[in-house]
Amino acid sequence: MSDKTINISDVVNLPLDLKEQKKALEQKSPAVVEGKVKVYDPNKDNVKNLLEMLKNKLSRQTVSSLVGCVHCGMCSDSCHYALARPHDPTMTPAYKADQIRQIFKRYIDWTGRIFPWWVHAKTPKNDEDLNRLKNIVFGTCSGCRRCTLNCPMGVDTAVLVRLTRGLLTELGIVPEGVFVVDKDSWETGNQMGVSQEDYIETLEWQEEEVQAELDDPSFKIPIDKEDCDFMYTVNPREIKYDPRSIAYACKIFHMAGESWTMPSFGWDQTNFGLFSGDDKLGGYIAKNLYEAAKRLRAKRIVISECGHGYRSSRWEGYNWAKYKQDIPSESVLITLIRYINQGLIKVDPSRNPLPITYHDSCNLARSGDLTEEPRWILERICTDFREMHPNRSDNFCCTGGGGALSMVEYKPLRIEVAKVKADQLKATGAKLVCTSCHNCVDGLSDLIKHYKLDMQVVQILDLVAEALVIPEKTEKK
Amino acid sequence: MSEFLRILEDEVQIVALAFMATVYTIRLIWMFRFKAGKEVTKPVGSPRVGVAYSMMNVAMPWAMESARKNLSFYVQFVIFHLGVLMAITATLILPYWPEFFESEPIVRIFQLFMGAAFAVGLIRLIRRITSPVMRLISTPDDYFSVALLTAWFAAGVFAMPNQYEVSEWPLILFFGMTTLFLIYVPFSKISHYLYYPFTRYFLGKTMGHRGVFPRKKGGEKPAGLE
Ligand code: HEM
Ligand code: SF4
Ligand code: SF4
Numbered sequence: 260m261s262d263k264t265i266n267i268s269d270v271v272n273l274p275l276d277l278k279e280q281k282k283a284l285e286q287k288s289p290a291v292v293e294g295k296v297k298v299y300d301p302n303k304d305n306v307k308n309l310l311e312m313l314k315n316k317l318s319r320q321t322v323s324s325l326v327g328c329v330h331c332g333m334c335s336d337s338c339h340y341a342l343a344r345p346h347d348p349t350m351t352p353a354y355k356a357d358q359i360r361q362i363f364k365r366y367i368d369w370t371g372r373i374f375p376w377w378v379h380a381k382t383p384k385n386d387e388d389l390n391r392l393k394n395i396v397f398g399t400c401s402g403c404r405r406c407t408l409n410c411p412m413g414v415d416t417a418v419l420v421r422l423t424r425g426l427l428t429e430l431g432i433v434p435e436g437v438f439v440v441d442k443d444s445w446e447t448g449n450q451m452g453v454s455q456e457d458y459i460e461t462l463e464w465q466e467e468e469v470q471a472e473l474d475d476p477s478f479k480i481p482i483d484k485e486d487c488d489f490m491y492t493v494n495p496r497e498i499k500y501d502p503r504s505i506a507y508a509c510k511i512f513h514m515a516g517e518s519w520t521m522p523s524f525g526w527d528q529t530n531f532g533l534f535s536g537d538d539k540l541g542g543y544i545a546k547n548l549y550e551a552a553k554r555l556r557a558k559r560i561v562i563s564e565c566g567h568g569y570r571s572s573r574w575e576g577y578n579w580a581k582y583k584q585d586i587p588s589e590s591v592l593i594t595l596i597r598y599i600n601q602g603l604i605k606v607d608p609s610r611n612p613l614p615i616t617y618h619d620s621c622n623l624a625r626s627g628d629l630t631e632e633p634r635w636i637l638e639r640i641c642t643d644f645r646e647m648h649p650n651r652s653d654n655f656c657c658t659g660g661g662g663a664l665s666m667v668e669y670k671p672l673r674i675e676v677a678k679v680k681a682d683q684l685k686a687t688g689a690k691l692v693c694t695s696c697h698n699c700v701d702g703l704s705d706l707i708k709h710y711k712l713d714m715q716v717v718q719i720l721d722l723v724a725e726a727l728v729i730p731e732k733t734e735k736k
Numbered sequence: 737m738s739e740f741l742r743i744l745e746d747e748v749q750i751v752a753l754a755f756m757a758t759v760y761t762i763r764l765i766w767m768f769r770f771k772a773g774k775e776v777t778k779p780v781g782s783p784r785v786g787v788a789y790s791m792m793n794v795a796m797p798w799a800m801e802s803a804r805k806n807l808s809f810y811v812q813f814v815i816f817h818l819g820v821l822m823a824i825t826a827t828l829i830l831p832y833w834p835e836f837f838e839s840e841p842i843v844r845i846f847q848l849f850m851g852a853a854f855a856v857g858l859i860r861l862i863r864r865i866t867s868p869v870m871r872l873i874s875t876p877d878d879y880f881s882v883a884l885l886t887a888w889f890a891a892g893v894f895a896m897p898n899q900y901e902v903s904e905w906p907l908i909l910f911f912g913m914t915t916l917f918l919i920y921v922p923f924s925k926i927s928h929y930l931y932y933p934f935t936r937y938f939l940g941k942t943m944g945h946r947g948v949f950p951r952k953k954g955g956e957k958p959a960g961l962e
Contacts, residue, residue, distance in 0.1 A: 317770050318770055318771055318772060318773045319767060319768070319770040319771065319772040319773075319934070319938070320772065320773055320938045321770075322767060322770045323767070323931055323934035323935045323938055324935060326767075326927075326931050327928060327931040327932070327934065327935040328925075329878075329925050329928045330870075330873045330874055330875070330878045330925065332867070332869055332870050332873060333802045333803075333806070333809065334802065335869050336802060336805070336806070337801060337802055341869075348868045348869040348871070348872040348873075349872065351869050351872065351873060353873045354869075354872055354873050357873060369763075369923060370877070370923045370924070376876065377875065377876050377877050378875045378876075378877045378925075379875040379876075407939070408800070408951075409800055409801055409802035410802075411793065411794060411800065411802070411803065411813070412928060412931070412932060412935050412936075413790060413793065413932070413935035413936040413938075413939040413940070414935055415935075415938075415939060573777070574777055574946060577776045577777045578773065578774065578775060578776055578777070581774075581776065582776065583776045584776060584777045584778050587778065589959075589960075592960070593959050593960035594960070595960075596958055596959070596960030596961060597960045600960065600961055624948075625948065626946070626948070627946060627948070628780045628781065628946050628947035628948060628959070629959075630952050630956075631952060631954070631955075631956050631957070631958040632958040632959060632960065634954070634958075635958040635961075649801065651951070651952055651953070651954070652948060652951050652952070653801050
């Protein structure tokens with residue numbers, strides 16, 4: 260159980276940490292020198308710049324959400340921050356969105372420009388206010404969109420939070436973790452700063468592993484092969500911390516007799532632009548992926564298991580990059596369904612006998628279209644599936660969404676509000692919680708450890724690999 | 737009926753309505769001047785179905801956890817807005833078809849709806865004042881809007897019998913408040929009905945396009961089976 264409740268002013272008043280920004284400046288980091296990643300400049304009129312940018316960034320969608328809130332408070336019971344901290348009204352989604360709404364009202368809307376006090380229209384006074392704004396939008400919201408789907412007016416609070424993050428990112432007023440990941444993304448084309456060499460080496464290593472397992476030297480992880488049926492794209496976390504998941508996927512593609520490849524560049528299907536609110540970065544990363552598929556003349560893009568990666572690559576990325584979708588892209592879950600349904604691979608559910616529940620990643624279920632797909636697979640690869648409640652687009656966030664895992668300064672609050680998720684997991688009585696997102700794996704693992712739950716996190720690919728029936732001739736000797 | 741009340745019920749209302757319509761027209765032009773983000777991806781679901789589902793949300797309490805789990809709040813919402821509907825209807829009928837309110841059952845029905853809406857308004861006002869969450873997010877406009885409507889419903893209850901020959905004051909109060917209301921509304925959060933189609937359209941379009949709306953409950957056919 261959570262032992263203490265955080266004093267929210269400790270979070271909201273966390274200072275702007277500039278160590279990484281200074282380091283990047285000293286090292287003349289290319290992304291900083293080229294102005295792709297912004298560093299904080301105390302000599303600039305940051306408040307004025309924020310207001311100017313706000314004016315330019317507003318779309319009809321965001322304006323509707325800014326003017327549409329009736330302050331009915333119905334969203335407060337949908338947010339895991341608010342539910343876990345009932346004593347703290349600042350956790351209410353409308354309050355978080357109001358931080359930018361107040362500025363909008365003061366500078367752009369009508370009534371607030373004439374009678375600001377009447378509608379609580381307000382202006383940030385100085386950079387300290389902007390820093391507080393940073394702590395609210397980065398530290399107290401995981402952008403899970405649960406409030407959005409529970410707002411009777413259809414106000415998209417998560418989008419407003421992201422809009423605000425984007426403005427602050429342009430001013431360098433961001434948590435250290437966000438700055439570092441943004442910089443790495445611009446400089447290496449992936450959010451974990453994995454070098455091309457490490458990427459290729461990891462794939463070669465996994466290739467050898469699968470060759471040994473199948474006793475099949477002909478098994479290959481094809482890199483930059485042209486004219487394949489699909490190009491497989493992964494999360495850099497797989498390269499760095501979980502290469503098995505790549506091996507599993509590749510083994511399954513091989514068993515299904517698939518024609519596929521992985522690109523040497525443009526392989527990161529995740530996208531930190533979604534979290535930092537930087538559409539330019541979002542567009543850049545997504546475009547790398549789309550261009551790689553074009554270059555290789557792949558017929559499809561397949562996206563490995565990742566909620567925000569899927570949302571970014573399948574949905575938002577094309578819009579950020581203004582890139583008309585020319586070839587289909589799909590989650591690896593769909594690929595797996597096709598294989599199982601067409602009998603291209605055989606699975607034996609008895610190999611996964613432990614009670615399993617499924618955690619819907621917010622980005623797959625609320626901002627994407629994948630809820631029945633993972634369940635269809637789970638029904639065929641395990642024997643004791645238990646639904647978690649609430650589920651699908653009503654599910655609670657793993658609490659590590661919105662880039663929260665990269666912002667260590669907010670971890671105590673994140674873990675405190677994870678109580679909601681911990682209770683939800685515990686009630687299932689399952690021993691394994693399956694998710695289809697690498698980010699959720701880390702978010703859930705953190706809270707399972709903290710709340711001492713007797714549970715492990717797995718992904719669909721882990722379970723499919725476990726259930727996979729390898730025909731005699733290729734079975735390991 | 738005095739000339740004052742006649743003008744208040746007729747010309748003054750028309751002028752106030754015209755004012756509101758003008759402000760709303762300008763407001764809509766203002767809204768449309770912000771560029772709408774474009775969707776360039778291939779759809780999974782239907783944006784049209786998504787928009788329809790999203791627009792109907794207000795009449796589907798089962799579709800949203802916040803309403804499902806808090807049905808009394810939803811019932812309040814319905815009662816309150818039915819009161820709004822009845823009160824607006826009354827302001828339009830009273831001046832031009834006063835005979836309509838000669839029927840006692842009709843008067844009673846209008847009074848019942850407005851009375852119930854008045855009670856809800858009071859509950860909402862108390863909730864706004866007493867709940868720390870509501871206090872934190874409430875602005876003077878929020879308090880005033882709900883208070884104004886609540887008072888308007890009360891005035892409506894007394895005005896409904898339309899017995900100006902007994903006393904004109906209930907009608908003067910009701911139409912006086914209607915005037916204030918029509919002039920104030922375009923600048924307040926009460927204009928949410930103007931924004932509802934916008935927010936709901938955009939959310940529905942995106943979510944429909946992605947296959948999130950209509951929300952899945954289980955049993956839907958997964959992709960990949962074709
Ligand atoms: C298409 C028409 C309308 C729609 C879809 C709509 C929708 C809503 C919704 C979803 C809420 C939030 C839920 C709640 O507080 O119960 C709300 C609140 C409210 N509505 Fe409406 N509404 C409409 C028309 C109106 C009109 C015409 C008025 C008044 C003239 C009005 C006055 C209010 C007020 C004052 C509140 C806030 C209640 C509070 O403070 O607790 N609405 N409306
Ligand atoms: S965001 Fe929606 S649910 Fe929340 S207070 Fe505003 S209108 Fe109500
Ligand atoms: S997006 Fe999620 S975390 Fe953020 S305010 Fe809404 S419900 Fe809370």
